[in-house]
Structures are given as structure tokens and as C-alpha cells.
Amino acid sequence: MNGKAKPRWPSWGAVAAWALACLLCLLYVAPVAMLVVGSLKPDARVLVEAGSWRAFWAAGASLANYRDVFARVDLGRFLLNSLFITASVVVLGLVANSLAGYAFARLAWRGRQWLFAGVAALMVLPFEAIAVPLFYGASLLGLRDTYTVQIVPFVANGFAIYLFYSFFLGLPRELEEAARIDGAGTLRTFVTIVAPNARPCFATVAILTFLTQWGSYLWPLLVTAGPRVRPLPVAIAAFYTLPPRQWGDILAFGVVMAAPVVLLFLLFQRAFVRGVATTGLKG
Amino acid sequence: MARVDLESLAKRFPDGSWGVRDLSLAVAAGELLALVGPSGSGKSTVLRLLAGLEQASDGEIRFDGTVVNDRSPQERNVAMVFQNYALYPHMTVRANLAFPLRMRRLARREIAIQVERVAGLLGLAELLDRRPAQLSGGQRQRVAMGRALVRDPALFLMDEPLSNLDARLRAEIRTEIASLVRQMGTTTVYVTHDQVEAMTLGQRVAVLHGGRLQQVGTPHELYHRPANTFVAAFLGSPGMNLFHTVLRRGEGGLTLDFGDRRLPVDPLAVTAYADLARHLGEPLIAGLRPEAFVAAEPVAAASRIAVQVTAVEPLGHETLVHCDAGAPTLMVNDVGDLPTTSRRFATFVARLPGRTRFMIGETIALAIDTGHIALFTVDGQAIV
Numbered sequence A: 001m002n003g004k005a006k007p008r009w010p011s012w013g014a015v016a017a018w019a020l021a022c023l024l025c026l027l028y029v030a031p032v033a034m035l036v037v038g039s040l041k042p043d044a045r046v047l048v049e050a051g052s053w054r055a056f057w058a059a060g061a062s063l064a065n066y067r068d069v070f071a072r073v074d075l076g077r078f079l080l081n082s083l084f085i086t087a088s089v090v091v092l093g094l095v096a097n098s099l100a101g102y103a104f105a106r107l108a109w110r111g112r113q114w115l116f117a118g119v120a121a122l123m124v125l126p127f128e129a130i131a132v133p134l135f136y137g138a139s140l141l142g143l144r145d146t147y148t149v150q151i152v153p154f155v156a157n158g159f160a161i162y163l164f165y166s167f168f169l170g171l172p173r174e175l176e177e178a179a180r181i182d183g184a185g186t187l188r189t190f191v192t193i194v195a196p197n198a199r200p201c202f203a204t205v206a207i208l209t210f211l212t213q214w215g216s217y218l219w220p221l222l223v224t225a226g227p228r229v230r231p232l233p234v235a236i237a238a239f240y241t242l243p244p245r246q247w248g249d250i251l252a253f254g255v256v257m258a259a260p261v262v263l264l265f266l267l268f269q270r271a272f273v274r275g276v277a278t279t280g281l282k283g
Numbered sequence B: 001m002a003r004v005d006l007e008s009l010a011k012r013f014p015d016g017s018w019g020v021r022d023l024s025l026a027v028a029a030g031e032l033l034a035l036v037g038p039s040g041s042g043k044s045t046v047l048r049l050l051a052g053l054e055q056a057s058d059g060e061i062r063f064d065g066t067v068v069n070d071r072s073p074q075e076r077n078v079a080m081v082f083q084n085y086a087l088y089p090h091m092t093v094r095a096n097l098a099f100p101l102r103m104r105r106l107a108r109r110e111i112a113i114q115v116e117r118v119a120g121l122l123g124l125a126e127l128l129d130r131r132p133a134q135l136s137g138g139q140r141q142r143v144a145m146g147r148a149l150v151r152d153p154a155l156f157l158m159d160e161p162l163s164n165l166d167a168r169l170r171a172e173i174r175t176e177i178a179s180l181v182r183q184m185g186t187t188t189v190y191v192t193h194d195q196v197e198a199m200t201l202g203q204r205v206a207v208l209h210g211g212r213l214q215q216v217g218t219p220h221e222l223y224h225r226p227a228n229t230f231v232a233a234f235l236g237s238p239g240m241n242l243f244h245t246v247l248r249r250g251e252g253g254l255t256l257d258f259g260d261r262r263l264p265v266d267p268l269a270v271t272a273y274a275d276l277a278r279h280l281g282e283p284l285i286a287g288l289r290p291e292a293f294v295a296a297e298p299v300a301a302a303s304r305i306a307v308q309v310t311a312v313e314p315l316g317h318e319t320l321v322h323c324d325a326g327a328p329t330l331m332v333n334d335v336g337d338l339p340t341t342s343r344r345f346a347t348f349v350a351r352l353p354g355r356t357r358f359m360i361g362e363t364i365a366l367a368i369d370t371g372h373i374a375l376f377t378v379d380g381q382a383i384v
Helices: A012-039 A043-048 A064-072 A075-106 A112-123 A127-140 A148-154 A158-170 A173-181 A186-214 A218-223 A232-240 A247-277 B043-051 B093-103 B108-122 B137-149 B167-184 B195-201 B219-224 B229-234 B267-271
Strands: B004-012 B018-027 B032-036 B058-063 B078-081 B155-159 B187-192 B204-209 B212-217 B241-249 B254-258 B261-264 B283-288 B293-295 B304-314 B318-324 B347-353 B363-368 B374-377
Touching (some): A043 A247, A064 A075, A075 A186, A075 A247, A127 A148, A158 A186, A173 A186, A186 A247, A218 A232, B018 B043, B078 B137, B137 B167, B155 B167, B187 B195, B195 B219, B204 B229, B229 B283, B229 B374, B293 B347
Parallel strands (some): B032 B204, B155 B187
Antiparallel strands (some): B004 B018, B204 B212, B241 B254, B293 B363, B304 B318, B318 B347
16 A cells, blocks of 8 residues: 555544543542642642542642641551551561462471361451450550461461462472472572562562551551551541541541552562563473 | 493382383493483483482482482482473573582582583683573583583483484484584483484484383494384384284295285395294284385386375485375284374375475385395294
8 A cells, every 4th residue: 555544543442442541640640649639738628629620739739738647646557566566567578478378388397288178268258357365365465466366377378379370380399309409408409599480470469468457457456545656548547536637637647657558669660570571491 | 320220120109100110121231322212211310320319119220230219319420411400590501510529518619620621621611600591592502411421420311312402403403412422432321202313313223112121222222123013113214114914925036915915025035033834824923124115127027006195295215105004904003002093094104305306195105125124023022
């Protein structure tokens, strides 16, 4: 073919699809935009403008609300509490669950099937169902209002074990056999050969664990008594009820709470894509 | 360098199937033994038992007289080249080569020296900083060899190391492996399903089928004196033509039935057997290599047959001519589970000079050289 191509107009179907996509996009972005914009506005205007387009207009933006929150509560402490608890659960969880997944996937031992069935069953058990007995247990052990009680119960995770398990099953067995013949023991094979080739799986589990843990509310509410070891979700709930109720401050608190998650997502998005791309292991 | 003895070795898998049964085999120190068989014959199982990746169900594995059944792969000091190479994808070539030495806690300097030595030996010096994904198939194969050669193993195990390469590269690396192994003098067990590889590489060849050892010997012995019809049909490309026959005494000596023909048996062939007369009148299986057929040569009319050409495979220096055997029940159909189409269609294959042209459907005269005929009982065992 030669000559000029006719200018092509998009079909009505395409236009409709685009319009729908834009609308949906707006629907999802609007609350986030409102949160960020609202956190920058003088307190009095937040509620007044909430019902109009001005909710997304940050005229006269300032960081006053942020200064205010930090002055009214120990927000830095909550942030550090949340970071410490979440990071501990993520790191310890990666170690424990990957080792467990490996044991289920590759090592032969008595009772493996039964235990694995148990782990799989735990995946479907909602945490709320065992929260109360767990709470009694923690109380008996005198662990209330500690970091430990917020970390330890969440390290071992059936879903994470399952993810590792299925990923390890997919790794070529010859890699491990080669390592054993080359003189590596089981743990060494795991650390030097298996784990480096399971990076995408580690990233996935880390992200999933981080997200669940960062937003965890019920358990910390039950076991924390004061601001000392309290994480952000419980703190923001308490902050609502702290008079005077200032919406600008609450929104600023929300931004601080959401920021690490967004940051994590932006950082890991690339790792995610790269991870998926390199899983095509070729011998 | 170690001497390896397998005694009554057996491996039964949890599902009840047998990997290997009652295998007794000795590999001399420094020898290259090729283990050959169709897929599922148990050859890889033998290798994995030797490596310590599988536990024997019964029998003994001895290295230099010491039983190693309960030793882990690390303790056996064997090196192995895997079919898919199993290079560590996250490590550079240098790190891959260094890995077995690092596991043996060698000094950093010593490791560097050994890696350089092996890289030089295999022409990998330029590639040391690359990752496996950046290498061609042949280069990966070389790295896998290097990783096995870098430490001085008691036993070298190779599991179809050339099967992922194209034909040209395979031939090239085959000769390279042969010279490398000879140079190193390391005892080697080489598993392959390719009988050309087995014949060209192995000082001795062991043929496995259904987990059982069929025959072990030099390539020459296996080719010319197969112990049973399986080995006869499996080795050689194409394999031996096997047909039902009866041995009779004629006027000029012994004859063999070939359909309704009586072929005179070359006296030379008779001398190879201790007491052939014992089998007179008995149904037997006779084996003729494709090269036992001679076209257009003035031979005694008695051993000449006229057959129809059913397929022609010109290979340049020679032509494989498939001929209709004339009788549907003449050829032996099932030899083990070897898929041999020529047998299914009651045809045999003749290896004829490449200069002559053959047309499908044409009738040709072939003389049969019975000097190297192989004879088996009807249950497939060679007559001695």
C-alpha cells in the first residue's frame, strides 16, 4: 500500500470504553486526591468544601496541619512503631516461611503431607476467629502491650508458606542436585542456590506481608494499652476521638500513614516486573 | 580416579516400579563406560545412584572397594554434568566454576588458579564474567564440563550432556570430551540414549533395557556379537535386521530359511559357533546387519534374492534401501519396545553404496553375505 492513510476516527465503542475508563479512574483517584489536598488546607475549609470541586483545589496550601498533628500526638513514635513491627514481621516471616516452604517442597520427612494439609487449612481461617483465644494466651504469658506480641503471632503465615512452596516446586531440581554434588549441604544449598533464584517470590511475599501488617488494626487494638508500642492504624482511630476534632489534622495523619505504602509500591513495582521477567530459568 | 563396582544393585521407586534390577557391573579405574538404552531403561537411575542422589533399594555400590551406599553426594567426591547443565543462573561463569571449590573451603588464591586453569582448558577465559543466560548452548555445555573438571573427582558422571546441542556441535564436543577424559584419566560413566555417542566414546558400552543389564563389552563386541536380539536391534543405525528362520543341513552344508528360500551359510559363520548342529531343524532368529546385503555383485546365485524396494534414504556416501521381505511373518516385529517401523511393515534395510541409484518399486537383486550372521533362539538369546 502507498499514499496517505486516511485520518482514522476512533469508533464509538472505543470512545465509550475510554470514557468509562476515565470515569472509573476518577472514582478511584478522587478519595486519594481529596485526602492529600484536604491535608494541606486550613482546617475550617475541609468540611465546607468537601461537597464541591473545591475539595480538589488546594488554594492557600500549607503544612500547618502536619505541624499540628506532630504537636498534638507523638506521630513519629507511632510511625516508628508501625515500621518496626511491620519490618520485623516481614523479615522474620521471609526467613521462617521460605524455610518452611522449602522443607515442604523438597525435603522428605515423616508427616510432611499431614502438616502441609494443616498449613493449607490455616490459610482459610480468618484471624478474627482466633483473635480472642490468642488474646487470652498473650495475656497469660504477660505479653500485652509489647512489640513481641504484635510480631510473633504473624511471623509464620500459611499463605506465605504456600507461595514459597509452590515457587520452589517450580525451580529446576537439578540446580539443587548440582549444588549437593558440588559439596553444599541442605541449608547451604538453600541459601546460596535456591533463595537467590526465588527473589521474585521473596518480593511478592514481602509486599503482601507488608500490606497486611501495615493496615492491621484489630489485634493491636486488643493488645496495646497506650501510645508506647501502638502502631498507626490504632493511633489514627484514637486520634479521631481526640477533641477538638480537626479534619485537616486527621487527613494529614492519613497521608503520613499512607505514604510508606505508596513509597514501597513505587520502589517495588520495578522489582516486581523484573522479577517476573527473569523467572524463565534456563539451564 | 576410582574403580567402581556395582553388585546386585536395585532401585525400586515408592510407586513400586523398578528403576534398576539386579545390576552388577564393574568400571575399571580410568575407564570411560558408556551406559546406553532407550528412555526409561534405567540408565539415568544408575547415574543418580552413583551420585548419591538416590538411595539403592538393594545391592552395593563400591568405590575402590569401599561401600558408599550410605554416603551423601558431598562425601562421594563425584562430579556430574547434567543434561540441562544445571548452571547456577544467578552466578557468573567464574562463580559457577568456583562453586565446588568454595564448598571445599579452598583458599581464595587456589580457587582463582584452578578456575583459570579450567577456563583455559575449555576455552572459557573470555566468558568468565558472563552469566549462563548470556551463553550459547555449546558454551553452557562447556561451563558445565568445567564445573565438573575443576576439582579432581573420583568419578565423573555425565547424563546425556550433548542431547541439547545441534548435530554439528554434538559431533565436535563429542571428540573434545573423549580427549579431555583421556587426558584427565578420570573414571567416567557416560549416559546416553544415542548409540553413536556410546560407541564412539565408550571404551566399553553397557546396554540397559527395562532396568536390566543386557550386555556389556567393547563397542566391537556389542556390534558384532550382540548377546540378545534387543542389543542387536538397538545398536547400529539402522539396527540389525532380524528374521525368523530354521537351520537345516543341505547338500553343500548348512542352510538358513529366508522365507521360502534356503540361504547357504558361509562356513566362516559356522566356525564362530561352538555347536551349531545342535540347533538343526529348530526355529531360530537370524540377524543380518544392513551391510550384509550386497548389490550387483557376482556372488553365488544360491545366496541371491530378488526384492522390491519400498523406501530409499540416500545419505551421500551410502544409501539405506528398505526392501520388502516378501513374507509378512518373516521379520521379527517386537524387540523389547524399540519402535522400528521397518519391522512393522515386514521390511529389512540394506546399506548399499551411495553411487547406485535406487527407485521405489523397482526390483533389485541382493546377495546376502552370511559370513557375519548372528543367530538367536526364539526367546532372543544369542546362540554361542
